[in-house]
Amino acid sequence: MSFSMMFRDKKFAPLMWTQFFGALNDNILKNALVVLLAFRGIALWGLHAESLVSLATLIFILPFFLFSALAGQIADKVEKSKLIRWIKLAEILIMVVAGFGFYFAHYPILFLALFLMGLHSAFFGPVKYSALPELMPTEKLTSANAYVEVGTFVAILMGTIGGGYLVSFSGGEYYLIAILFINSLIGYFLSRGIHKIKIADPNLVIQLNPIPPVISTIKGSYKNKTVFNSILGISWFWLLGAVVLTLLPIITTQILKGNEHTVTLFLAAFTIGIAVGSIICDRLSFNRIEIGLVPFGSLGMSIFLLDLASVLHGWPSGNHLEVNDFLSSENSFRILIDLFCIAIFGGIFTVPLYTLIQEKSDPKQRSRIIGANNIINSFFMVIGSAVLMWFLQNKMSLPLILALLAFANLVVAMYIYTLVPEFTLRFLAWILTHCLYRLRVQGENHIPKEGPAILVSNHVSYIDWLIIAAGIKRPICFVMYYKFARIPLMRYLIKSAGVIPIAGKSEDPKIFEEAFLKIADNLNQGNLVCIFPEGSLTKDGEIHEFKKGIEHVIAKNPVPVIPMSLTGLWGSVFSHYKLKGASKVPRRIWFPVRLSIGELIEPAQVTASNLELKVRKLYG
Numbered sequence: 001m002s003f004s005m006m007f008r009d010k011k012f013a014p015l016m017w018t019q020f021f022g023a024l025n026d027n028i029l030k031n032a033l034v035v036l037l038a039f040r041g042i043a044l045w046g047l048h049a050e051s052l053v054s055l056a057t058l059i060f061i062l063p064f065f066l067f068s069a070l071a072g073q074i075a076d077k078v079e080k081s082k083l084i085r086w087i088k089l090a091e092i093l094i095m096v097v098a099g100f101g102f103y104f105a106h107y108p109i110l111f112l113a114l115f116l117m118g119l120h121s122a123f124f125g126p127v128k129y130s131a132l133p134e135l136m137p138t139e140k141l142t143s144a145n146a147y148v149e150v151g152t153f154v155a156i157l158m159g160t161i162g163g164g165y166l167v168s169f170s171g172g173e174y175y176l177i178a179i180l181f182i183n184s185l186i187g188y189f190l191s192r193g194i195h196k197i198k199i200a201d202p203n204l205v206i207q208l209n210p211i212p213p214v215i216s217t218i219k220g221s222y223k224n225k226t227v228f229n230s231i232l233g234i235s236w237f238w239l240l241g242a243v244v245l246t247l248l249p250i251i252t253t254q255i256l257k258g259n260e261h262t263v264t265l266f267l268a269a270f271t272i273g274i275a276v277g278s279i280i281c282d283r284l285s286f287n288r289i290e291i292g293l294v295p296f297g298s299l300g301m302s303i304f305l306l307d308l309a310s311v312l313h314g315w316p317s318g319n320h321l322e323v324n325d326f327l328s329s330e331n332s333f334r335i336l337i338d339l340f341c342i343a344i345f346g347g348i349f350t351v352p353l354y355t356l357i358q359e360k361s362d363p364k365q366r367s368r369i370i371g372a373n374n375i376i377n378s379f380f381m382v383i384g385s386a387v388l389m390w391f392l393q394n395k396m397s398l399p400l401i402l403a404l405l406a407f408a409n410l411v412v413a414m415y416i417y418t419l420v421p422e423f424t425l426r427f428l429a430w431i432l433t434h435c436l437y438r439l440r441v442q443g444e445n446h447i448p449k450e451g452p453a454i455l456v457s458n459h460v461s462y463i464d465w466l467i468i469a470a471g472i473k474r475p476i477c478f479v480m481y482y483k484f485a486r487i488p489l490m491r492y493l494i495k496s497a498g499v500i501p502i503a504g505k506s507e508d509p510k511i512f513e514e515a516f517l518k519i520a521d522n523l524n525q526g527n528l529v530c531i532f533p534e535g536s537l538t539k540d541g542e543i544h545e546f547k548k549g550i551e552h553v554i555a556k557n558p559v560p561v562i563p564m565s566l567t568g569l570w571g572s573v574f575s576h577y578k579l580k581g582a583s584k585v586p587r588r589i590w591f592p593v594r595l596s597i598g599e600l601i602e603p604a605q606v607t608a609s610n611l612e613l614k615v616r617k618l619y620g
Helices: 013-039 049-077 078-103 107-135 138-166 173-189 211-222 225-254 260-285 293-313 324-326 332-360 364-391 399-418 420-437 465-471 484-486 486-497 507-522 549-556 608-619
Strands: 435-443 452-455 476-481 501-503 528-531 561-567 591-597
Touching: 013 049, 013 078, 013 107, 013 138, 049 078, 049 107, 049 364, 049 484, 049 528, 078 107, 078 173, 107 138, 107 332, 138 173, 138 260, 138 332, 138 561, 173 608, 225 260, 225 293, 225 332, 225 364, 225 399, 260 324, 260 332, 293 332, 293 399, 293 420, 324 332, 332 364, 420 435, 420 465, 420 476, 452 465, 452 549, 452 608, 465 476, 465 561, 465 591, 476 484, 476 507, 507 528, 507 549, 549 608, 561 608, 591 608
Parallel strands: 435 591, 452 528, 452 561, 476 501, 476 528
Antiparallel strands: 561 591
């Protein structure tokens, strides 16, 4: 999806821009109120300005705790485009309330408007993210999420800067009221262009008591471990992001001796970085849900957090600086680059996780799963804020806090990747096909989008299965010779990937029979199963005779078969190729690898010799 799709795609554009103007109003309202509280020294309900600023953040987050579960239920029961229009009409009324608050400088009314806007966002989040998979095909889902993130963070940047600026001069409140109201009107009229979406679960009984749905929603998300751990990953990012953004003004005043304009510069770098990272993630995903980028994102965040901590630790003390003075200081651009890159890798980290949640969730419960995500996100943000307050109260140095955050990020990432090895496997597949090799796929359209099928390929190297997994967008269950699992690194990868070990019937009858049962089970579930009929790696680079076992598999499981061939891997460190005088020295770096996929063959036409012939033709 290109930038032009944000304006021309009739299914995507209305939802994306409706979200944009809602997020813009969120942040204009919130930051305008925070600036008024902080710089006019407002006292209310016995609280001073600093406490009121914290209270404002809490009031905005509170609806996500209380009402995300209810919002998810309603989004699953009601037609989504109609629900979005109702939410946008409510936003217009909320902006009227906010307008009264700003006009009369009545802060209780403004706090009410802030709570209602948080409620608006709590209801819009589940319907927004659950609508995307219904409006967009799977191959465009990552792009759609990426550009929604771009729009959201640009709106956050514009709203944060604009909200503070509009209340900083006399009469600015009048412009603020007009902009909030106009934005809400634009959002409503854009929402009228959103296509009608099929109701997910019309028979759902909605629970109005907010507490039981919260518990049941979180329990429901836990049933799918991949989805739940993706939610944990996103929530961790929001915790990390909330802590970093909270630290920015403190770092600016206490270490860098900058002013509010320096903070704005940092905020701009961070926000633009998220948007750029989302776009990069889209470009690196190549029209698929590329969860292999998630470890890449988490590693990048930690590296640049550590570098930022290092720069700040050595920053010299001095007098207060204007933005120009800061930019002329040594290492100033290194700080900006660190913030920018932390955000870039954050975008790369989160976009695939959002897409994975949407793709893996049961369509009937998708909105409730998104609601659970919002609840857990909010909880993590509150925990992060509480821990940060404890660190600051105990006079912990700011660079040390950033360093601890970097190491904690690595620990959390490793924990998640251990629980869901698919992340690590996809990461390895992505590295192999984009760094060590240049993979080109021919005939990808021959892979059915759904339903069972058996893939057969020649067997060149120990990483054939990772190359094939990287080249085909659907998940694949691989059948491999059981002795591969005895190789130390392969043992972990094969076990993590759920590879089916197989042996000859005379070699180990038990493994042989279990393999056939597992193959049948996967095919019955509508999955793709990949088999290497040669039975072992080639020792001379040539294709060898296909064993008759493939015929027995098809006889017991009459599903279509798709022949494939791999070229370019012979001679690599992962093959049996050996140079004279040296063993296992890689001969090819950055070498092109081709995966050729042939036309589907009906089960009645399948023989071992016929499949071998088809693969040889593709190989040539």
